[in-house]
Amino acid sequence: MDLARGRHRAAQDEQAATDPPARAYARDLVRTYGTGPTQVRALDGVSVDFAQGRLTAIMGPSGSGKSTLMHCMAGLDQPTSGAVVVDGVEVSALSQRQLTRLRRTRIGFVFQAYNLVPTLTAAENITLPLDIARTPVDRAWFDEVVDAVGMRARLHHRPNALSGGEQQRVACARALVGRPSVVFADEPTGNLDSRSSREVLTFLRRSVDELGQTVVMVTHDPRAATYAHRVLLLGDGRITADLDAPTREQILAAVGADDEADDPRDGATTSGPLTGRHAAVPAPGAVSTGSTTGGVSTGSTTGVSTGSTSGGSGQ
Numbered sequence: 001m002d003l004a005r006g007r008h009r010a011a012q013d014e015q016a017a018t019d020p021p022a023r024a025y026a027r028d029l030v031r032t033y034g035t036g037p038t039q040v041r042a043l044d045g046v047s048v049d050f051a052q053g054r055l056t057a058i059m060g061p062s063g064s065g066k067s068t069l070m071h072c073m074a075g076l077d078q079p080t081s082g083a084v085v086v087d088g089v090e091v092s093a094l095s096q097r098q099l100t101r102l103r104r105t106r107i108g109f110v111f112q113a114y115n116l117v118p119t120l121t122a123a124e125n126i127t128l129p130l131d132i133a134r135t136p137v138d139r140a141w142f143d144e145v146v147d148a149v150g151m152r153a154r155l156h157h158r159p160n161a162l163s164g165g166e167q168q169r170v171a172c173a174r175a176l177v178g179r180p181s182v183v184f185a186d187e188p189t190g191n192l193d194s195r196s197s198r199e200v201l202t203f204l205r206r207s208v209d210e211l212g213q214t215v216v217m218v219t220h221d222p223r224a225a226t227y228a229h230r231v232l233l234l235g236d237g238r239i240t241a242d243l244d245a246p247t248r249e250q251i252l253a254a255v256g257a258d259d260e261a262d263d264p265r266d267g268a269t270t271s272g273p274l275t276g277r278h279a280a281v282p283a284p285g286a287v288s289t290g291s292t293t294g295g296v297s298t299g300s301t302t303g304v305s306t307g308s309t310s311g312g313s314g315q
């Protein structure tokens, strides 16, 4: 028994040694709202690591705590107890002023509603966080990000002259232009049609595989989640599943949904709006092979296997 436990521990250590470092993590995160009998425990002891160079999707039923987790991770909400660390900094211990600075410099945000400034051009929107922080724009990186989102030809358009998908791609570029430690995307495709969703998800995945970014995305859409290296499921404020590069079928089974809708990607070419670069991203089916994704060995960061993540899983 001891021998078996020792072997298991050694396997865990070996696994942990191959894991990419965590860009952000939470330990024993609890967030309650209200007091007394009406108190809601939105997060009920969540521990999770978000590894560098991975796209993680967070799913779960309405009210399961997805937004609360993301807001606590991003320093937009204060946990009741527990710790959040981003880029080695304990977010939960920062003053408001320090938090603002961290959010400006180390964290990128993508919201469902794009949140672009209507009077600014796409280019001005992209550099806005840097301009506010009075940080010089790294032009080479700006160009790389703009090309990656395929927005070079529309940089001088204002948001009302852009489609929803284009606006969200501008928002993605804005989130990445400061080379944040981690990008948090809250339902980034919630307002988009299937084609625009594909564009945005393809870009988010490419930003991880090709630009080395770290992205955490809340989504209700199993199709969107197939773009992720890893899918976390929340239920009643706890992590109930931690899936490594799951197929759409595995995601549907985990969330208990039927596979009713046609997949809009059926019959889609690998080029699409992002042309040649688009093809560099594995098709979602390829993401789910469980072998390697984007040069990162899958299976290396799931908490269940390493013990380093989702320690608070609700099992």
Ligand SMILES: Nc1ncnc2c1ncn2[C@@H]1O[C@H](COP(=O)(O)OP(=O)(O)OP(=O)(O)O)[C@@H](O)[C@H]1O
Binding pocket: 033, 034, 040, 041, 042, 060, 061, 062, 063, 064, 065, 066, 067, 068, 069
């Ligand atoms: N500011 C708040 N005040 C009181 N209760 C809140 C507050 N924010 C969230 N809650 C409660 O916490 C729980 C988790 O909410 P949260 O928004 O994190 O869930 P979610 O999984 O993101 O839901 P959805 O998918 O509907 O956006 C819910 O019961 C919600 O009603």
